[in-house]
Amino acid sequence: MRFQLNRYTAAIVLLAGIQSLAHAQSSDAPPEAEVKSDPTKDFVKKVNEATGLEFWGYGRGGFYSAPKGAPKGGYSLGGDLQKYRLGNEGDNYLEFGIGKRFDLGDGVKWGVFYMPTVYNGKSGTAQAYFSLSGIFGNAASVWAGQRYHRIQDVHILDKWVVEDGDNYGAGIDDIPLGGLGRLNVAGYTADSIDNHSGNPNNAKRLNVQWRDIPTNPDGKLTLTGALISGDFAKGRDGGALGLMHIQKNFLVPGLNNTLFLQASSGHASVNGKFYNLDNSTTSTGLLFGPDLQAGPGGFLFAPLVTRTTFTPQPGAKQRRILDSVDFQIGRFGGQALVGYQTVRPDNGPETKDFSLGGRVSYGIAKYTKLLAEVGSTRRSISAQPRQTLNKGTFAVAFSPNTDFWTRPEFRLYVTRASWNKAAGDANVDSFGANGRRSATIFGVQMEAWWE
Secondary structure (H helix, E strand, O other): OHHHHHHHHHHHHHHHHHHHHHHHOOOOOOOOOOOOOOHHHHHHHHHHHHHOEEEEEEEEEEEEEOOOOOOOOOOOOOOOOOOOOOOOOOOOEEEEEEEEEEEEEOOEEEEEEEEEEEEOOEEEEEEEEEEEEOOOOOOOEEEEEEOOEEEEEEHHHOEEEEEEOOOEEEEEEEEEOOOOOEEEEEEEEOOOOOOOOOOOOOOEEEEEEEEEEEEEOOEEEEEEEEEEEOOOOOOOOEEEEEEEEEEOOOOOOOEEEEEEEEEEEOOEOOOOOEOOOOEEEEEEEEOOOOOOEEOHHHOEEOOEEEEEEEEOOOOEEEEEEEEEEEEEEOOEEEEEEEEEEEEEEOOOOOEEEEEEEEEEEEEEEOOEEEEEEEEEEEEEEOOOOOEEEEEEEEEEEEOOOOOOOOOOEEEEEEEEEEEOHHHHHHOOOOOOHHHOOEEEEEEEEEEEEEO
């Protein structure tokens, strides 16, 4: 009964929100056909200019509800391309970047940048680095510290498909190539501010990104590469190669297409980062045996020792092909994708993941839009039954305008997820507990980004 009540309550909340707010704004002019400016970005730009600082970041949070014993989000088979995020996050996250550039004259500037994070109450550090630009007389800049390069994501999956970083390193960015794009080169270790276990594999990574190569009208190509080396008890050194082509105004004005072809091996991830480095466990306790020490009065004392043990992890061969489209045509906006990825660990079974889905938005009043997202995912592991999971979300959202990409966005949503027995058995510790085969969740969420 409680499960059904949650579903009906969510539906009533959504319908009431749509009806009342759409009616309240019925006298407002309908959304314009062209893509509008982003009020949040415009505001942050003014703040940056007024303060001399640079602000950028992302945040989401809200109220999430689910049937008793069911997760409030995270319904996914586990693949990189399989978590359709609308109404499926169930968490709270904030990253807030702040930076300052100091003018040293003759076009030379140095900068300091810092980005802390908070995820469900746990704090961390995403970036902390220094930069120096203008010393080569062009757009190139050098940097050192902890910095990542997020090149391209698929937003509805909450997945950066092409990226590097999250570790200590140094590099040079934006080397001009005479009308043939620009080049980034960086070297990293596996250490980071939040990685208190150090770098047990003595792992190192070289990343190269040849970005924005003109290929055809409204089309640009980006090529990426990574080389990994280290002391690995399992697996071997690795490498990654990637190709990304972005086509603006694909077939019709307002429709953009992005094609990804990626491959990696060993301890290199398919997106360009480290993959599956050794796990470390640190324990502290008393040491008994021949090392016992005699204290005052002849009492024996066991010394307190700290030990760190490492669990070797295998590398893998990974392959990915992904095509995504996004659009804003009049009141309609959205993003859709089809993707296939394989992961074959060293001496382990191969996993094949398939994903097909999308999200659309439609403006119904000046500040109101409807959102709908569906995703169908499959996972096949050698000699095991095929897993399937389907997810759908309907939401009403409010934002400064009704374009798909405009933030902040305040949402009321209902999500329905269902899966087969094989998926439930593989996720018995989460959404598949107690033989559950479906769930309906609802919530209220706000999402924002600024730069």
